[in-house]
Amino acid sequence: MxxxxxxxxxxxxxxxxxxxxxxxxxxxxxxxxxxxxxxxxxxxxxxxxxxxxxxxxxxxxxxxxxxxxxxxxxxxxxxxxxxxxxxxxxxxxxxxxxxxxxxxxxxxxxxxxxxxxxPFHNLNEDRNSVISEAYTDLRKSVQKKLKNKRNYHPEPAFYSGHLTVDEIKDTFLSFHGWSKGVAFINGFNLGRFWPSFGPQCNLYVPAPILQEGKNLLVILELEAPNAELFVTSVDHPDFTCGSSANSRVHQI
Known part of the structure; x- marks a missing residue:
């Protein structure tokens, strides 16, 4: 790369x-x-x-x-x-x-x-260079709205939605039901989620990246999304995902 x-x-x-x-x-x-x-x-x-x-x-x-x-x-x-x-x-x-x-x-x-x-540059609603260029060949329509429950395929896809904030403070997003991918809020990379592998279930969202009102959430899901197409804001971390077998360090 x-x-x-x-x-x-x-x-x-x-x-x-x-x-x-x-x-x-x-x-x-x-x-x-x-x-x-x-x-x-x-x-x-x-x-x-x-x-x-x-x-x-x-x-x-x-x-x-x-x-x-x-x-x-x-x-x-x-x-x-x-x-x-x-x-x-x-x-x-x-x-x-x-x-x-x-x-x-x-x-x-x-x-x-x-x-x-x-590279995940310019993840915004007006002009998403990631979606318009690299994924055009792999998937003709990869940007979906989280609020629209529609049929999906198990190929990589971008999903976007809004997180409405009344009071700005630290929070966490739970990716229960999602498979594997990367999440962004307002262009900030929150990190990877992989609940079946673990141990991390929730991603930390620091207060300084949030703003009052609408906040843009973009998810790159590599496998299969949550069937209801939603994520949950929670007030705590969770490191109970995955099995002990999956949580061991792999030899490179």
Whole structure:
């Protein structure tokens, strides 16, 4: 990611490949830190979103069997890579992010990649450069209003809504029912939520980033949103999410 002038956020990698009868076996030897893989048929004018096929993580970079598709020509593969923080000690003091190796399909490297940075700049209602540029290929309509309960798909999407504040003070947002992602209020990055992994269930919202009246909440949900499309403001932290097995430190 540093080679593109981006020190944080996400990167979307896009490439085309010839459709195979068996779908093919995808292998990414070195990814930092977590990659979600999607495929689509770019030439068939499908209305469906790219289909999720699997996740590759730095700590468990297993192969993914791509499903067979009915594409009449090439398949398109999307790899959304998340930077999950830096180690910054020992042999990992220079902890580069992104895909740091060739991407192999049935042992052959895929070529001609397009790299789209997603730095989370300009998260506002008037002109959202994140949504308008990088996610145009991955999802044609990714910005949803939290108050509108509508059908959703389990692909990454942005959700926006408003938090109304009468008295400015510290608070917390509970992400019960959400899957994994990042939350922002008034352009300020609150942090990541991942309740199934834990241990943190709620994100701290410091008073100085809030304002009286409406405050813009933007959520990037990477998997599946809360079925009711809402978050809750609470007055306390909560570190009881996840299981003891999931809460252990992974060996890199």
């Amino acid at each position: 540093e080679s593109l002038g981006q020190m944080f956020g996400f990167m979307l990698y896009v490439s085309d490949y010839k459709a195979k009868a068996n779908g093919g076996l995808l292998f990414i030897p070195k990814v930092h830190d977590r990659a979600q893989v999607f495929i689509s048929c770019p030439s068939d004018n499908y209305e469906e979103n790219p289909k999720y096929v699997g996740t590759v993580a730095r700590w468990s970079n297993t192969s993914i069997r791509l499903p067979h598709t009915q594409c009449t020509s090439d398949n398109r593969i999307y790899i959304l890579v998340e930077n999950m923080g830096r180690i910054n000690y020992g042999q990992y003091i220079f902890d580069k992010k992104g895909i740091l190796s060739p991407v192999y399909l049935d042992g052959e490297p895929l070529q001609k990649w397009k790299m789209l940075p997603i």
